[in-house]
Amino acid sequence: xxxxxxxxxxxxxxxxxxxxxxxxxxxxxxxxxxxxxxxxxxxxxxxxxxxxxxxxxxxxxxxxxxxxxxxxxxxxxxxxxxxxxxxxxxxxxxxxxxxxxxxxxxxxxxxxxxxxxxxxxxxxxxxxxxxxxxxxxxxxxxxxxxxxxxxxxxxxxxxxxxxxxxxxxxxxxxxxxxxxxxxxxxxxxxxxxxxxxxxxxxxxxxxxxxxxxxxxxxxxxxxxxxxxxxxxxxxxxxxxxxxxxxxxxxxxxxxxxxxxxxxxxxxxxxxxxxxxxxxxxxxxx
Numbered sequence: 001x002x003x004x005x006x007x008x009x010x011x012x013x014x015x016x017x018x019x020x021x022x023x024x025x026x027x028x029x030x031x032x033x034x035x036x037x038x039x040x041x042x043x044x045x046x047x048x049x050x051x052x053x054x055x056x057x058x059x060x061x062x063x064x065x066x067x068x069x070x071x072x073x074x075x076x077x078x079x080x081x082x083x084x085x086x087x088x089x090x091x092x093x094x095x096x097x098x099x100x101x102x103x104x105x106x107x108x109x110x111x112x113x114x115x116x117x118x119x120x121x122x123x124x125x126x127x128x129x130x131x132x133x134x135x136x137x138x139x140x141x142x143x144x145x146x147x148x149x150x151x152x153x154x155x156x157x158x159x160x161x162x163x164x165x166x167x168x169x170x171x172x173x174x175x176x177x178x179x180x181x182x183x184x185x186x187x188x189x190x191x192x193x194x195x196x197x198x199x200x201x202x203x204x205x206x207x208x209x210x211x212x213x214x215x216x217x218x219x220x221x222x223x224x225x226x227x228x229x230x231x232x233x234x235x236x237x238x239x240x241x242x243x244x245x246x247x248x249x250x251x252x253x254x255x256x257x258x259x260x261x262x263x264x265x266x267x268x269x270x271x272x273x274x275x276x277x278x279x280x281x282x283x284x285x
Contacts, residue, residue, distance in 0.1 A: 056077065058280065092116070144242055
């Protein structure tokens with residue numbers, strides 16, 4: 001049976017018409033964003049809503065069909081979201097770019113798109129300073145680990161939940177083009193928690209030294225799987241434990257209070273370090 005001849009010119013005309021419709025929808029979306037921006041200004045809401053962005057991407061990835069790559073779909077929308085953030089006012093991102101680890105710049109550019117300005121800074125301390133004094137709207141810093149020679153997170157934890165907090169974890173949906181590929185990053189800023197229905201909470205727990213990590217983590221079993229990220233000794237006989245777990249809970253939540261009570265006088269205090277939307281699972285990328 002003969003294969004019907006394709007009319008290439010007709011197919012191209014159809015593609016042009018589709019492109020026009022897509023462009024019309026982008027412009028329509030931008031008009032709605034302008035109304036959203038005006039509402040945010042009037043009500044004092046933050047420009048960046050990482051939780052809302054996560055919900056958008058999850059919904060689109062879940063409904064996606066066909067051979068068009070999901071990673072490309074996400075890249076398109078990351079550029080779209082970055083463009084709409086730029087419409088809502090001045091916005092800049094301070095990024096930790098140590099000489100030996102340039103990949104955090106790549107992670108930030110992948111996530112925030114090609115248009116929003118990035119400010120490269122050599123140290124996490126410089127990034128935190130830029131966020132604190134308003135030179136940057138948010139900062140991108142390495143994910144804390146228990147093996148960091150000079151951990152940055154105690155400087156943020158020292159505000160005891162009153163300063164910038166964790167807002168997002170990167171990469172959210174792309175393996176990205178990081179040159180060194182050496183780990184995830186956190187976005188910090190001053191926006192409030194933005195629930196998405198699938199989140200991770202980060203807490204700092206101040207405790208006496210000498211308690212085993214096993215006993216410490218056992219107190220949180222009621223919260224489900226708990227990840228121990230890092231420890232830090234700010235003073236003799238004192239340890240700050242940085243942990244994270246599923247869900248969006250405050251230090252005043254009954255489950256957290258119960259865990260603290262189980263540890264008795266070994267615990268001095270607990271406060272929020274922030275939260276983030278759980279990144280997409282690898283099989284959805």
